[in-house]
Structure formats: C-alpha cells, structure tokens
C-alpha cells in the first residue's frame with residue numbers, strides 16, 4: 547500500500563501554474579489509491595521582516611522576481627472545499643517554509659494566520675556575494691560544485707539546529723538537482739559526513755526526514771544513514787507542481803525506505819517508522 551503524499555503544491559504556490567488545481571491533485575491521489583495528501587505551499591519572502599534571524603547576518607535577500615506572498619485565506623477556503631468533495635482522502639494543510647531559520651518572523655506570522663498540519667523545512671538558497679541566492683544552475687556555474695554542496699550542507703545543519711517550526715526536513719540534498727554533468731556523477735558517499743551530521747541533528751530533535759521523489763532518488767544506503775542516526779520517521783513527498791506528479795515514483799521509494807529498515811507506521815496515514 548502506498549503512503550500519504552506529504553509534499554504537494556497547487557496553484558496557491560508562487561511557482562505553480564494556475565491550472566494545477568487542488569481538485570485535480572486530489573482526483574489523481576484517489577486514482578492512485580493514496581490514503582491522503584498534504585498541500586504544502588511555498589512560503590518564501592523577498593526581504594527580511596523586522597528582527598528576522600537572517601536580518602542579523604549582514605547580507606541581503608537576493609533578487610526573487612517571481613516570489614509572491616502566500617494567500618492563506620484563499621488557500622484555506624479551497625482546501626476546505628476539497629475536504630467536502632473528497633471525503634475518502636485525508637487532506638492535510640501545510641506549508642513548505644523556505645529558509646525558516648532565516649525568515650523566522652515571516653514564517654511565524656504565516657503560521658499564526660492559519661491552521662497547518664504539516665510544516666516542511668527547506669533550504670533552497672545559500673549566501674553568496676553578500677546575498678541570499680537560490681541554488682540553481684547559475685549558482686553552480688559560479689562556484690566549485692563540491693564547495694557549493696559543502697556550503698549547502700553547512701547551512702542545512704544550521705537550519706536544523708536553529709529552527710524548530712518545521713516537523714519534516716524536505717529534500718535534504720536539494721542542491722544535487724542542479725549538480726552539473728561536467729562534474730561527473732554526484733556521489734552521496736563524497737558527502738557522507740555532512741549528511742550524517744544533518745541526520746544526527748534532525749533525529750535528536752525527533753523530526754521526520756522526507757524522501758523526495760522529484761529529486762534524484764536517495765539510495766538505500768543514504769536512507770540507512772538516517773536509520774543509523776536514530777531517525778524514527780520517514781515522510782514521502784512527490785513535490786508535485788502539477789496534478790499528474792502526485793505520488794510519482796512512490797512504489798520505488800517505498801522499496802528503498804523498506805530496504806533501509808523502516809516499516810509502515812501506526813496507521814496508513816502515519817509516517818513510516820523504524
């Protein structure tokens with residue numbers, strides 16, 4: 547049986563098409579036989595709020611021309627409607643908080659303004675040249691790929707250690723999505739200690755690690771590092787930005803997580819557990 551998809555975007559996310567409705571995502575989840583899904587919309591900001599932890603670092607928020615504020619009221623009304631239309635699904639509310647350790651006050655304000663079941667913590671950006679910059683192919687072209695990945699994990703460790711607003715760490719190696727072909731294969735074992743440090747910090751705070759099926763799939767060995775770190779919970783997330791990607795590659799992801807030592811949780815809506 548497939549698990550709940552705990553990481554889905556709909557048109558309420560600033561980077562997701564207006565045609566990606568919640569209804570279509572729910573219909574896809576029903577079609578696949580998923581027990582539920584969580585709409586975890588992007589919460590990102592184009593500048594610091596007063597006293598945001600990031601504002602004390604002495605760098606600015608780089609250009610983010612497409613980022614829009616999250617419309618909590620519109621989102622919440624749409625979600626309530628979907629719960630009525632799809633009683634067979636458990637539909638969770640949520641956000642994907644970008645750099646929650648830096649935008650600490652901005653994220654707290656959003657969390658106060660609604661009712662959210664799932665809060666994902668994500669690192670999409672690191673500091674470069676005095677600015678917070680999204681990690682993408684352009685940033686990889688300016689930095690040594692290995693250095694960039696090491697800086698990414700360093701910042702991710704700080705994120706896990708200094709923010710407690712999220713319950714699931716999303717796509718722990720997000721930066722690898724942009725690893726350049728010219729640098730050869732991305733090798734998880736090159737960064738083993740960095741992964742393990744993040745996993746130890748996350749496990750000691752009792753939170754869940756996400757297996758993100760939009761990213762290159764984690765190896766069994768990588769998920770087993772999470773198990774060895776004492777990690778208790780694994781969350782499955784497609785990171786779908788269109789309805790047809792809901793639950794994408796979940797059958798393979800389940801096999802990987804099971805081979806690494808985890809089992810279905812208390813009920814079919816739960817995280818997988820050690």
Ligand SMILES: [Zn+2]
Nearest residue numbers: 642668716717
């Ligand atoms: Zn993300």
Ligand SMILES: [Zn+2]
Nearest residue numbers: 553555642785
């Ligand atoms: Zn996402």
